[in-house]
Amino acid sequence: MAGLLFGRSRNLLQNKVQRFLLTFIASPTNNLPTASNFSRYESTKAQAQLDLQHHDHDDDQVIDFPGGKVGFTSEMRFISDTSHKRVPCYRVLDDDGQLMKHTNHVQIGKEMAVRMYSEMVTLQTMDNIFYEVQRQGRISFYLTSMGEEAVNIASAAALSSHDIIFPQYREPGVLLWRGFTLQQFAHQCFGNTNDFGKGRQMPIHYGSNKHNYFTISSPIATQLPQAVGAAYSLKMDGKSACAVTYCGDGGTSEGDFHAGMNFAAVMDAPVVFICRNNGWAISTPVEEQFRSDGIVVKGQAYGIWSIRVDGNDALAVYSAVHTAREIAIKEQRPVLIEALTYRVGHHSTSDDSTKYRPIDEIEYWKMERDPVSRFKRWVERNGWWSDKDELELRSSVRKQTMHAIQVAEKAQKPPLEDMFNDVYDQLSSNLEEQERILRKTIEKYPKDYPSDVPL
Amino acid sequence: MSSCVKRFGRSCASLVSKRGLSTSCIQKDAAVVAENGVKSLNLYSAINQALHIALDTDPRAYVFGEDVGFGGVFRCTTGLADRFGRSRVFNTPLCEQGIVGFGIGLAAMGNRAIAEIQFADYIFPAFDQIVNEAAKFRYRSGNQFNCGGLTIRTPYGAVGHGGHYHSQSPEAFFCHVPGIKVVIPRSPKQAKGLLLSCIRDPNPIVFFEPKWLYRLAVEDVPEDDYMLPLSEAEVIRQGCDITLVGWGAQLSIMEQACLDAEKEGISCELIDLKTLIPWDKETVEASVKKTGRLLISHEAPVTGGFGAEISASIIERCFSRLEAPVARVCGLDTPFPLVFEPFYMPTKNKILDAIKSTVNY
Structure with missing residues (x-):
């Protein structure tokens, strides 16, 4: 029924996809030789590598199995665990920020490029200052996105503000891009009365209804199947928008990753999965996380289009996400993007990653592979950015961030009643009773309780 | 009722x-x-x-x-x-x-x-x-x-x-x-x-x-569109000697025990909790203050079952009115056993016995 209501118009997109020549890996269902669809994937290297189909079967001999006809082969052949060559990584800019030869990407103009760069710098600056503020003991916790600024900002830039974000916790750049202010970030981290979350969650658990950014929860990958449910709602409402959800490489080991991918495929849900493969899940390296060729290859098994992209290349991320979004909305189907990147920072302020990974490795990624300076070189080469702009931007963002922190630090904590509100839509009788008893106890032992929480 | x-x-x-x-x-x-x-x-x-x-x-x-x-x-x-x-x-x-x-x-x-x-x-x-x-x-x-x-x-x-x-x-x-x-x-x-x-x-x-x-x-x-309130328990059988609290399928077993108890001259009040959280303590409290006795029955294992929560809450509220310890007739602390299901279950006679021993405490 859903298929009938929202008939896929894949051919509409075909030309566009051909033009970009992105190495999206086709899902098995599209792989079947239905001529016109097949031809556009045939030439891609990735497809050749992943093409595990058997070409030697006799077309006359098929088993009419539930789920479609399957050919027979007389050869006993196991599908190998991985192909000899790993799936290549789509990039637009080389390490020096030069456009690759023969590159095909979604063009962006000066205004967009400058804004993207500025937001990357803002994120970087915010991370540096907030990290220090945590070190000074002024906030209880922080978690940076260092090294992943391009995935954050470029993916956000490629989306529409109507797209619904189901974030993990290392994508504050998406919220920043959508207009969440440095002041609002600071309010959340200080858990004051201006925090939308009313001081109930640890720092960095942002959320904003206005920005279509669902509130972050700490459990890993739980947001993936939720994004599919939201995407299904968009589909039923006929909206020209998709759901976008993020997770890390560690998250792909969770059952919810499987649930999300499989549900998305089966429901034909317009959802884009963006996996930030940054090499490390706290201290666990990807070699101890999975044996597959990363995450990109998992898409095909679920029947989902997938692409591997250089996550430190803002233009590649932008192009892939932009195109994935079009596929998701126009074809009403999910897309998986694996962004190869590196977590330059520690997992969080509770972690010291030099205990489990070489400092040289961190330094290499920080200095040689920094996505911000790489994008900057491209913007500069276009004549869109000067040293003066750079100085002004950094100084301004620094000032704004410091100011935001001062304001947030001085702001009042949320009132005690906010501890009991919102458990349900209305205060239940047991909570009424508990609040009453607690208030009596506070009256009796005021020194047992923080003095900065208004009663 | x-x-x-x-x-x-x-x-x-x-x-x-x-x-x-x-x-x-x-x-x-x-x-x-x-x-x-x-x-x-x-x-x-x-x-x-x-x-x-x-x-x-x-x-x-x-x-x-x-x-x-x-x-x-x-x-x-x-x-x-x-x-x-x-x-x-x-x-x-x-x-x-x-x-x-x-x-x-x-x-x-x-x-x-x-x-x-x-x-x-x-x-x-x-x-x-x-x-x-x-x-x-x-x-x-x-x-x-x-x-x-x-x-x-x-x-x-x-x-x-x-x-x-x-x-x-x-x-x-x-x-x-x-x-x-x-x-x-x-x-x-x-x-x-x-x-x-x-x-x-x-x-x-x-x-x-x-x-x-x-x-x-x-x-x-x-046949029409109607709704029943949440977090409101219902007294489905009125009595004065003991309050029985349960929910779901167990209520039918409990009701049979009430009928048998009645034959022996014991008047049981039976409450369907309906909503377990947030639950209607007031209805249970009012009943226990009247009867002075409480029995809770559920199929789930007794240890850590919701009966324990009801028991604790009612003792907090009705301690001075209770004339006997709260009784729990529940599933046993084993995995749910196939062949032994009749032994595991909180059956009518287990409840009846608990009613009698609570009333005669």
Whole structure:
């Protein structure tokens, strides 16, 4: 029924996809030789590598199995665990920020490029200052996105503000891009009365209804199947928008990753999965996380289009996400993007990653592979950015961030009643009773309780 | 107190016949048309009717889960896909955490997401989504977001031959979770009214359906769209010597014990809790203050069961009025055992004995 209501118009997109020549890996269902669809994937290297189909079967001999006809082969052949060559990584800019030869990407103009760069710098600056503020003991916790600024900002830039974000916790750049202010970030981290979350969650658990950014929860990958449910709602409402959800490489080991991918495929849900493969899940390296060729290859098994992209290349991320979004909305189907990147920072302020990974490795990624300076070189080469702009931007963002922190630090904590509100839509009788008893106890032992929480 | 509408003999096996509630008798035909917009329905048909009404009255309502498309393994979703289309009533992959996670996302977009978990025994893969996600969705966002449109229906409890994995009563796990509601109906009429309330309540709810009663319990059910209040217990039988508290299928066993006790001159008050969290302490408290005695019965294992919570709360409130220790007649602390089910169960005579010893304490 859903298929009938929202008939896929894949051919509409075909030309566009051909033009970009992105190495999206086709899902098995599209792989079947239905001529016109097949031809556009045939030439891609990735497809050749992943093409595990058997070409030697006799077309006359098929088993009419539930789920479609399957050919027979007389050869006993196991599908190998991985192909000899790993799936290549789509990039637009080389390490020096030069456009690759023969590159095909979604063009962006000066205004967009400058804004993207500025937001990357803002994120970087915010991370540096907030990290220090945590070190000074002024906030209880922080978690940076260092090294992943391009995935954050470029993916956000490629989306529409109507797209619904189901974030993990290392994508504050998406919220920043959508207009969440440095002041609002600071309010959340200080858990004051201006925090939308009313001081109930640890720092960095942002959320904003206005920005279509669902509130972050700490459990890993739980947001993936939720994004599919939201995407299904968009589909039923006929909206020209998709759901976008993020997770890390560690998250792909969770059952919810499987649930999300499989549900998305089966429901034909317009959802884009963006996996930030940054090499490390706290201290666990990807070699101890999975044996597959990363995450990109998992898409095909679920029947989902997938692409591997250089996550430190803002233009590649932008192009892939932009195109994935079009596929998701126009074809009403999910897309998986694996962004190869590196977590330059520690997992969080509770972690010291030099205990489990070489400092040289961190330094290499920080200095040689920094996505911000790489994008900057491209913007500069276009004549869109000067040293003066750079100085002004950094100084301004620094000032704004410091100011935001001062304001947030001085702001009042949320009132005690906010501890009991919102458990349900209305205060239940047991909570009424508990609040009453607690208030009596506070009256009796005021020194047992923080003095900065208004009663 | 609900009156005993019809009581008559039946040809079912003896074990089965013990499950009839006086307000919900057995009939051969699931649905017999009666007068005045009231139909005699069994419990699964009442659920089915509620789902029809929910989908009919709200275009943003969806019903989904394993095998719901063809009507469900217990037939609760019969006819829904034909009537409302496969885009609103659909099968999902066999993945409970996916079903609930999907439901949360759907509900968070302003829909009524009515998810089915095929057996409560299989709800545990979805535990994280329920406990860490659905239950905290509103609170953690400062009421910016909520998934209040989510209702998780799931059949629970003994059925005579279900063994470990088709018999469990896991309600207590969910009663430890602020942010969700837990509701269990005792009969067809209750099931329809409570389910419609749950679906329309702005909070995520786990709705446990007593699967033993799906076909067995038959009751006159109003055909119209009606809702029964949540977090309100009901005194379904009045008495003055002892208060019995239960929910779901166990109430029919408890009622039989009440009838037998009556023959011995003991007057029992029977309360259907209906909503386990947030629960109606006041009704139970008022009753125990009157009777001075409390017995709680549930199929789930006694240790850490919700009976323990009721017991503790009532002792806190009624200590000076109690004339005997609170009694609990519950499932035993073993996995649900197939062959030994008759030994495991909190049967009528176990309850009757506990009533007598509590009254004679």
